[in-house]
Amino acid sequence: MAKQLTNNQIEEIKSLLLESKKNIEATLENISKDHDSLSQMDLNDEGDFAAASRDYNNDIHIKKQQIEELKLIEHALMKIQKGTFTGLCEMCDSEIGMKRLRVKPYAKYCIDCRSYIDNN
Numbered sequence: 001m002a003k004q005l006t007n008n009q010i011e012e013i014k015s016l017l018l019e020s021k022k023n024i025e026a027t028l029e030n031i032s033k034d035h036d037s038l039s040q041m042d043l044n045d046e047g048d049f050a051a052a053s054r055d056y057n058n059d060i061h062i063k064k065q066q067i068e069e070l071k072l073i074e075h076a077l078m079k080i081q082k083g084t085f086t087g088l089c090e091m092c093d094s095e096i097g098m099k100r101l102r103v104k105p106y107a108k109y110c111i112d113c114r115s116y117i118d119n120n
């Protein structure tokens with residue numbers, strides 16, 4: 001029988017979630033600031049432009065990932081708020097484990113299910 005997280009553990013996860021949420025929001029804000037300055041920048045030669053658009057594409061990629069992560073964080077925070085956050089895998093109901101949750105507090109699945117999903 002899988003053990004659900006204790007209230008203390010959930011509190012710990014919650015502060016980790018809030019912490020990463022703050023970091024992501026800061027990253028996203030920095031990216032949009034960068035883009036504002038990019039569009040105001042005077043890009044004189046092609047080299048400048050290529051470098052700037054390479055950064056831009058990279059930022060877009062990071063931005064996408066961060067937005068995905070933010071969604072997962074919001075999802076986890078909502079579950080905590082509703083009292084349905086158990087620390088159990090949403091697929092097989094086994095323990096995700098504090099070790100994994102400390103690294104990825106928004107993890108919905110245990111490692112087995114995660115790798116199953118990734119490989120299928």
Ligand SMILES: [Zn+2]
Binds near residue numbers: 091093111113
């Ligand atoms: Zn699982």
